[in-house]
Amino acid sequence: NAGVTQTPKFQVLKTGQSMTLQCAQDMNHEYMSWYRQDPGMGLRLIHYSVGAGITDQGEVPNGYNVSRSTTEDFPLRLLSAAPSQTSVYFCASSYMPGGPRLFFGPGTRLTVL
Amino acid sequence: SQKIEQNSEALNIQEGKTATLTCNYTNYSPAYLQWYRQDPGRGPVFLLLIRENEKEKRKERLKVTFDTTLKQSLFHITASQPADSATYLCAYNTGNQFYFGTGTSLTVIP
Numbered sequence: 001n002a003g004v005t006q007t008p009k010f011q012v013l014k015t016g017q018s019m020t021l022q023c024a025q026d027m028n029h030e031y032m033s034w035y036r037q038d039p040g041m042g043l044r045l046i047h048y049s050v051g052a053g054i055t056d057q058g059e060v061p062n063g064y065n066v067s068r069s070t071t072e073d074f075p076l077r078l079l080s081a082a083p084s085q086t087s088v089y090f091c092a093s094s095y096m097p098g099g100p101r102l103f104f105g106p107g108t109r110l111t112v113l
Numbered sequence: 114s115q116k117i118e119q120n121s122e123a124l125n126i127q128e129g130k131t132a133t134l135t136c137n138y139t140n141y142s143p144a145y146l147q148w149y150r151q152d153p154g155r156g157p158v159f160l161l162l163i164r165e166n167e168k169e170k171r172k173e174r175l176k177v178t179f180d181t182t183l184k185q186s187l188f189h190i191t192a193s194q195p196a197d198s199a200t201y202l203c204a205y206n207t208g209n210q211f212y213f214g215t216g217t218s219l220t221v222i223p
Binding site for chain 1: 121145147149154155156157158159162202204206209210211212213214215216
């Protein structure tokens with residue numbers, strides 16, 4: 001099993017550009033989620049999904065969109081990138097909603113100029 | 114709002130000693146707490162989970178305690194090794210949302 005995979009590993013955007021961060025898992029996990037990690041702030045939940053077709057907002061959802069058309073994939077879209085979205089983004093999945101443990105991907109480092 | 118706090122100061126200890134990391138939470142009583150390890154440039158990796166009715170949990174050189182009265186979890190690494198150097202995160206979830214501490218950076222000095 002590849003576990004949780006994320007692409008790209010690094011990305012540089014200009015303010016106002018859009019892009020999609022990809023996340024996939026091959027463990028048949030129902031629960032998938034996106035976090036951003038900033039110095040001194042820890043991991044903060046952006047959006048999560050408890051199954052195909054079901055998504056919900058986390059702690060910091062503004063500026064991000066998600067969809068879940070399959071169990072395996074959970075892409076994160078930035079519609080109009082802002083410098084405040086410069087961060088490291090992690091995708092995580094779990095056997096079922098509410099955990100109890102998360103499996104994380106390797107992360108995407110995003111810089112918005 | 115949910116709050117989970119870890120000592121943001123880095124912890125440096127000598128090889129062979131026991132490292133103790135602290136996690137405090139407020140505004141909520143979680144059913145369980147989790148501990149993760151994160152190496153630079155990598156995603157967090159799950160280490161241990163302790164439930165509210167478990168006072169202590171062990172896994173090899175790792176030990177976690179959970180004090181619901183103090184609203185605190187302690188994470189111990191005994192006989193520490195340089196390979197234990199990493200950032201350690203604690204977390205809990207309320208329903209479908211997980212909350213993480215900022216992590217404590219541990220350096221084990223040979």
